[in-house]
Amino acid sequence: MEHQRDQPVTLLDVRDLQVEFHTRDGVAKAVNGVNYSVDPGETLAVLGESGSGKSVTAQAVMGILDSPPGRITGGQVLFRGEDLLTMGAETRRRIRGAKMSMIFQDALSALNPVMSVGAQLAEMYEVHDGMTRKDSRAKAVQLMDRVRIPAAKDRVGDYPHQFSGGMRQRIMIAMALALEPDLVIADEPTTALDVTVQAQVMDLLAELQREYNMGLILITHDLGVVADVADKIAVMYAGRIVETAPVHELYAAPAHPYTRGLLDSIPRLDQKGRQLYAIKGLPPNLTAIPPGCPFNPRCPMAQDICRTDRPPLFAVAHGRASACHFWKETLDER
Amino acid sequence: MGRYVIRRLLQMIPVFIGSTFLIFFMVYALGDPVAALFGDKAPDPATAARIRKELYLDEPLWKQYLHYMGQILTGDFGTAFNGQKVTELMASAFPVTLRLTLVALLFEVVVGIVLGVLSGLRRGRSVDTTVLLLTLIVVSIPTFVSGYVLQFLIGVKWGAVTPAVSPYAPFDELILPGVVLALTSLAYVTRLTRTTIAENSRADYIRTAVAKGLPRHRVVTRHLLRNSLIPVVTFIGTDVGALMGGAIVTERIFNIHGVGYQLYQGILRQNSPTVVGFVTILVIVFLLANLLVDLLYAVLDPRIRYA
Numbered sequence: 001m002e003h004q005r006d007q008p009v010t011l012l013d014v015r016d017l018q019v020e021f022h023t024r025d026g027v028a029k030a031v032n033g034v035n036y037s038v039d040p041g042e043t044l045a046v047l048g049e050s051g052s053g054k055s056v057t058a059q060a061v062m063g064i065l066d067s068p069p070g071r072i073t074g075g076q077v078l079f080r081g082e083d084l085l086t087m088g089a090e091t092r093r094r095i096r097g098a099k100m101s102m103i104f105q106d107a108l109s110a111l112n113p114v115m116s117v118g119a120q121l122a123e124m125y126e127v128h129d130g131m132t133r134k135d136s137r138a139k140a141v142q143l144m145d146r147v148r149i150p151a152a153k154d155r156v157g158d159y160p161h162q163f164s165g166g167m168r169q170r171i172m173i174a175m176a177l178a179l180e181p182d183l184v185i186a187d188e189p190t191t192a193l194d195v196t197v198q199a200q201v202m203d204l205l206a207e208l209q210r211e212y213n214m215g216l217i218l219i220t221h222d223l224g225v226v227a228d229v230a231d232k233i234a235v236m237y238a239g240r241i242v243e244t245a246p247v248h249e250l251y252a253a254p255a256h257p258y259t260r261g262l263l264d265s266i267p268r269l270d271q272k273g274r275q276l277y278a279i280k281g282l283p284p285n286l287t288a289i290p291p292g293c294p295f296n297p298r299c300p301m302a303q304d305i306c307r308t309d310r311p312p313l314f315a316v317a318h319g320r321a322s323a324c325h326f327w328k329e330t331l332d333e334r
Numbered sequence: 335m336g337r338y339v340i341r342r343l344l345q346m347i348p349v350f351i352g353s354t355f356l357i358f359f360m361v362y363a364l365g366d367p368v369a370a371l372f373g374d375k376a377p378d379p380a381t382a383a384r385i386r387k388e389l390y391l392d393e394p395l396w397k398q399y400l401h402y403m404g405q406i407l408t409g410d411f412g413t414a415f416n417g418q419k420v421t422e423l424m425a426s427a428f429p430v431t432l433r434l435t436l437v438a439l440l441f442e443v444v445v446g447i448v449l450g451v452l453s454g455l456r457r458g459r460s461v462d463t464t465v466l467l468l469t470l471i472v473v474s475i476p477t478f479v480s481g482y483v484l485q486f487l488i489g490v491k492w493g494a495v496t497p498a499v500s501p502y503a504p505f506d507e508l509i510l511p512g513v514v515l516a517l518t519s520l521a522y523v524t525r526l527t528r529t530t531i532a533e534n535s536r537a538d539y540i541r542t543a544v545a546k547g548l549p550r551h552r553v554v555t556r557h558l559l560r561n562s563l564i565p566v567v568t569f570i571g572t573d574v575g576a577l578m579g580g581a582i583v584t585e586r587i588f589n590i591h592g593v594g595y596q597l598y599q600g601i602l603r604q605n606s607p608t609v610v611g612f613v614t615i616l617v618i619v620f621l622l623a624n625l626l627v628d629l630l631y632a633v634l635d636p637r638i639r640y641a
Contacts, residue, residue, distance in 0.1 A: 064545050066536070097547030104545075109538040112557050114564075114635055123556075127548050159636040175546070 009081035011215040012061070012100075012183055013037045017075035019053070019060050019239075021286075022068060028286035030056045032239040033075070035313075038183065038215040043206075045218045045230035045247070047262070051283050053239035054219045058185045061217075062102050063092055079183070098128045100183040101176040103205075106192045107168035111160040117144075117171050118156035124178040143174040147204060166197035170204065177208055183215045190225060202229060223266055227251060232319070235259050238284050238294035241313065245320040255322035255331050257299045293325070301326050338640035339629070346621045351403075357613045358399050361606045367391070370604035371415055406614065412607035414600075420611040423596055428615070430503040431592035434585070435577045437505065437512025442520045443570060450527020450566070451559070457532045465528070469521035481514045481587040498589040511588040515581055519573050526569055530562040537561070564634045571627030575620035579613075 019031035031053045038044045048054045059065045061077050063084065077084040079100065084092055104110035112120055121143055122136035131139070137156065144152035147170040149163075160168055169189065176184055189205065190198040206229045209216050220226060226233060226247065233250050235243040235258065243256040254260040261279040281298040284290055290297055296306040305325050313321040316331070324330060368382050368391065386392045390401050405412065411420035453465040472480075488510060489497030499507045534540065535558055543557045582594035589595075593612055600608035632638045 062545055064541055093547050093549065095547070096545060102542075102545045104538065104542060106538065110542045112539040112543070112561070113637060114560055115557070116636075123548065124546060127546070127552065161637050175542075 009078075010037045011040050011042075011080065012217075013076075013078040013081075014057070014061060015076040015078065017057060017060060017077065018073045019056050019065065020071050020073050022071065023287070026287040029289060030070070030239050030286055031060065032289075034236070034239070034241055036234050036241065036244070038217060040182065040215050041210070041213040042232070043209065043216040043218055043230045045220060045226040045233045046236060047220060047223065047226060047233055048236035049221060049283050051286065052236040054236045055187055056239075057236075058102070058187055058217065058219055062100065062185060063096060064102070094128070097124060097181075098179045099181050100185070101179070101181045103169075103172050103176045103184065103186040103189045105188040107165070107172040108160060108192075110172060111168065113160060116157045116159055117163070118158075121156075121171070121175055121178060124175060128179055139178075143178055144171070146177075147171070147174040147208075149174075165193050166201060169193060169197075169201050173201070173205055173208070177212065177214075180212050181214060183217070184209070185217045185219070187219045188221070189218075191220070191222070198225070205229075223262060235262070238289050239286065240294065240323065242295065242323045243321065244313075245316075249317070249320060253331050255316045255320065255327040256295075256324045257301050257326075257330055258295050260330060260333075261298075293323070301329065335629075335632070335640055339625070342625050342628070346625075349621060350617060353617045354403070354610070354614050355399055357610055357617075358402065359395065361604075361609050362395055362398075365604055367604055367606050402610070406611075411611040411614075414608050415603065415605050420607050423608060424612065424615065427591065427593045427596045427612075430590060431578055431581055431585070431594065433503060433505060434508050434512055434515060434581055434590060434592060435574065437508045438516035438519070438577050439570070439574065441513055442516040442523055442573070446520045446523030447527050447563070447566065450524045451531055451554075451562075453524070454528040454531025454562070455535065455554070457528070462528070465524060469524050472517050472521040475517075477514060477518065477583045478587065480517055481511075481584055484510060484514055485587060501591055503590055503592070508590070511584050511590060514587070515577060515584045519570075519577070523566060523569065527562065527566050530565055531558060534558055534562045560634075564631070567630060567634060568627050571623055571630060575616070575623040578619055579616045 014034060014036050017031055017034045018029075021028040021030050034053070034057050036044060036046070046054045046057070056065070056070070059070075060072055061084070065072065072085060075085070079095065084095070087095075111117065118137060118140045121140035122131075122133065125131040125136035125139050126133065129136075141152050141156050144156060149155060149167055149170055155163075160171070163171065169192075173189070176186075186205065190201050193201060202225060205216075208214075218226070218230060230247045232244065232246050234241045235250075235256065237258050243250065243254065243259045245255070250259065251263065254263055258279070261277070264277040265279065267276055279298055284294055284297070290307075292305075292307040292309055293299070293302070293311050296302040299306065303325070309325070311323045311325045313323045314327055316322050316327055322330070368385050368389075369377060371377075371385070372382075383392075390398055393401070402412075409421070411424070413419055414423060449465050453462040456462050485497050488494050495510050496507055499511065539561075540553065540557055543553045548556075578593065581590075581592060582598055584590070585592045585594035586598055593616070596608060597612050599605065600612065628640075632640055
């Protein structure tokens with residue numbers, strides 16, 4: 001993607017990020033040159049199947065990649081114009097949690113089981129703001145109120161297992177938003193929840209995002225969640241972005257066969273009784289990504305060129321790009 | 335919680351009765367205590383019969399047991415063959431063993447946990463491999479070997495400590511015996527800590543702690559250690575009982591007049607009142623240590639609730 005240096009710096013600008021995992025079976029190329037950017041108040045949805053590299057990219061941005069075996073082998077992660085990857089560890093730690101924070105999928109395992117939620121929330125203020133224990137506890141109660149946990153004052157000393165799934169996820173959100181960060185990465189924040197609770201949690205997150213004007217990266221494989229809250233979408237496949245577009249344009253007319261496959265595999269009421277579409281085959285093994293377009297073995301439109309030439313991201317329209325040799329044909333098919 | 339403790343204490347009664355009866359039976363099976371009283375000489379039949387009658391030894395085993403238990407409940411553990419009250423022997427032996435256990439426990443906890451944490455955090459590196467190898471060696475060497483070797487090297491050859499402990503067994507003389515006593519448990523504590531640290535350091539909540547921007551020392555002490563030490567504390571708790579009773583070999587090597595020494599002497603001389611009395615107390619210590627561990631478990635892990 002093009003970057004314009006004279007424009008005001010974007011909040012987060014990921015450039016040509018590459019991450020490898022050293023496994024027993026060889027080197028798995030989990031992220032292969034990912035580019036994306038987020039502005040304040042903007043929501044970017046990163047969409048993809050398991051193993052598409054969407055979470056690994058986020059972990060690399062946050063600086064919580066398990067290494068070893070994971071290793072960032074190239075690229076830049078510019079946060080307000082500064083490269084996080086070349087920054088000193090201590091400087092980066094101060095940014096983590098305070099300026100950019102992360103919401104994890106399963107709050108039950110992501111919260112410390114033997115520490116009260118109040119202590120886990122208060123810790124943010126103690127470590128980053130040097131607040132006393134008493135003051136930070138009061139702030140923790142405020143936070144719990146803020147994410148609408150009933151009787152916050154009485155529950156501040158409770159442990160994660162004493163809360164319901166939805167309440168736990170609210171605590172995760174409270175923890176991520178404690179210091180009003182500029183950027184929040186939410187890694188499948190509602191996947192572990194009941195459908196009814198999903199909507200509540202998503203609404204809360206969207207509301208708080210508007211209020212604090214945060215940039216939000218929403219990692220998900222749920223196209224339903226994306227449509228309501230995201231401004232733009234990046235679809236990932238085999239460690240690459242295969243399509244980026246403003247959310248409504250992508251839904252109206254995808255420019256990549258993979259995106260179209262994803263959209264077609266959503267169950268719809270008007271197609272009741274008909275067999276649901278499924279993309280054939282499996283995502284590629286990351287230790288042996290096929291030459292050419294990584295999607296070619298599963299693509300209904302694949303031609304010879306797809307098996308030999310790796311498609312770059314073609315500019316489709318303003319703010320839209322697709323990594324498909326036949327993006328025009330894909331667009332027209334709709 | 336209170337009801338749980340009461341239930342556990344009540345459950346101890348059958349365990350206590352069962353185990354003491356077993357000990358009583360085994361000591362009974364050892365042979366005739368009256369014959370042992372006379373040593374190498376053949377006992378005079380009339381005297382022997384009189385002593386038997388005095389000590390209820392002519393009664394059936396279950397009656398003897400009931401009589402013994404009745405006496406224990408009034409605090410009378412009987413008299414050893416040399417005329418000393420068994421309670422007196424206990425009063426001199428238990429404080430010594432308690433001191434020895436404390437030294438061993440301190441060593442086991444401090445060194446074991448430190449080594450375990452170090453190797454757990456650096457798993458697969460040279461520190462980890464070295465520690466694992468050392469624990470393997472320590473576990474493989476029996477106490478009577480490590481005890482005599484260390485006593486000879488440190489006590490006799492280099493003269494750094496006195497090789498034999500004086501009757502009152504002050505703390506400074508108990509350092510080497512304590513280390514010897516602790517070695518095997520130390521290896522287990524190290525390995526257990528290493529495993530739980532290595533396992534938990536990959537846990538989701540540790541990743542969360544890092545993502546919160548906490549400094550590394552805080553991630554380790556507040557989040558990792560607190561979760562990892564729960565099983566270690568359990569092990570150490572049950573080990574207190576084992577250390578108290580398992581010091582027979584160590585106490586013998588270093589001539590410490592503690593519980594192990596008295597037990598050894600008692601068994602050797604078929605001195606049944608001493609053996610049964612000491613073992614009975616050890617059973618109680620063991621049961622209480624286990625109850626304490628279970629209660630501690632609930633304190634350490636809020637997910638566990640007793641009702």
